[in-house]
Amino acid sequence: MAQSKSAIPQVVFVLGPPGSGKGTQCAKLVEEFKFTHLSAGELLRGEITKGSKDGALIQKLMDEGKIVPVDITCRLLYNSMQESSSNRFLIDGFPRNKDNVDGWERIVGDKADVKFCLFLDCPKEVCLSRIMSRHEGRTDDTPEKFKLRIDTYFKETVPIIEHFGTINKLRSIPSDRTIEHVYADVKTAIGSEFEIGKFEP
Numbered sequence: 001m002a003q004s005k006s007a008i009p010q011v012v013f014v015l016g017p018p019g020s021g022k023g024t025q026c027a028k029l030v031e032e033f034k035f036t037h038l039s040a041g042e043l044l045r046g047e048i049t050k051g052s053k054d055g056a057l058i059q060k061l062m063d064e065g066k067i068v069p070v071d072i073t074c075r076l077l078y079n080s081m082q083e084s085s086s087n088r089f090l091i092d093g094f095p096r097n098k099d100n101v102d103g104w105e106r107i108v109g110d111k112a113d114v115k116f117c118l119f120l121d122c123p124k125e126v127c128l129s130r131i132m133s134r135h136e137g138r139t140d141d142t143p144e145k146f147k148l149r150i151d152t153y154f155k156e157t158v159p160i161i162e163h164f165g166t167i168n169k170l171r172s173i174p175s176d177r178t179i180e181h182v183y184a185d186v187k188t189a190i191g192s193e194f195e196i197g198k199f200e201p
């Protein structure tokens with residue numbers, strides 16, 4: 001029997017330039033509501049740490065600020081979704097290009113219900129300043145690597161964000177404000193699609 005729409009996992013994609021605050025806002029949503037946060041970047045970094053068969057390729061592409069082939073990223077995301085008992089996911093930092101969008105359709109497609117894309121809009125100068133004070137030991141948090149990542153963002157990810165706008169699935173939030181001000185708008189956007197009053201903390 002076909003699954004009803006409410007039984008399939010509900011997904012919000014969270015996009016924005018590097019350092020715009022995606023991880024920070026997702027963490028706050030997880031703290032307050034029943035969302036599971038899946039950061040594509042974190043899952044990929046996990047493969048490097050584990051020394052998995054894709055680890056060397058992922059490391060090389062990350063060093064170059066490039067985007068990893070979707071079969072790798074989407075498999076990690078979909079496996080994590082299947083292993084989770086949750087039904088609501090924040091997918092952070094994905095999809096980043098057309099290959100990612102097409103791969104998601106092919107690999108996940110109707111098996112998830114993508115509600116919208118939450119876009120954290122932030123000037124690149126603010127993003128650079130934030131990643132330079134992040135100090136989480138990420139090898140791509142340098143001005144040189146930031147330049148590669150932001151160039152890829154403008155070239156490949158901005159058209160994807162625009163695509164969500166054309167299909168009326170984009171919620172844009174200026175994120176060059178305090179974490180709490182951004183979060184207030186994030187909650188409003190989430191509340192437009194989810195009955196968040198009914199979520200238990």
Ligand SMILES: Nc1ncnc2c1ncn2[C@@H]1O[C@H](COP(=O)(O)OP(=O)(O)OP(=O)(O)O)[C@@H](O)[C@H]1O
Nearest residue numbers: 017018019020021022023024130133134177178179
């Ligand atoms: N609104 C904000 N104001 C000031 N600092 C912030 C804000 N949001 C996040 N930060 C800080 O900026 C840094 C980057 O935030 P975060 O890691 O959430 O960004 P990100 O979008 O996930 O970045 P990346 O794409 O590189 O993973 C962190 O040190 C975080 O504490």
Ligand SMILES: O=c1ccn([C@@H]2O[C@H](COP(=O)(O)O)[C@@H](O)[C@H]2O)c(=O)[nH]1
Nearest residue numbers: 040041061062065066067068073093094
């Ligand atoms: O879907 C994705 C997500 C990430 N990457 C690669 O990882 C780094 C870091 O990503 P963050 O979101 O900043 O943690 C990114 O520069 C890409 O190289 C990816 O390829 N695909």
Ligand SMILES: [Mg+2]
Nearest residue numbers: 022023039041
């Ligand atoms: Mg992040």
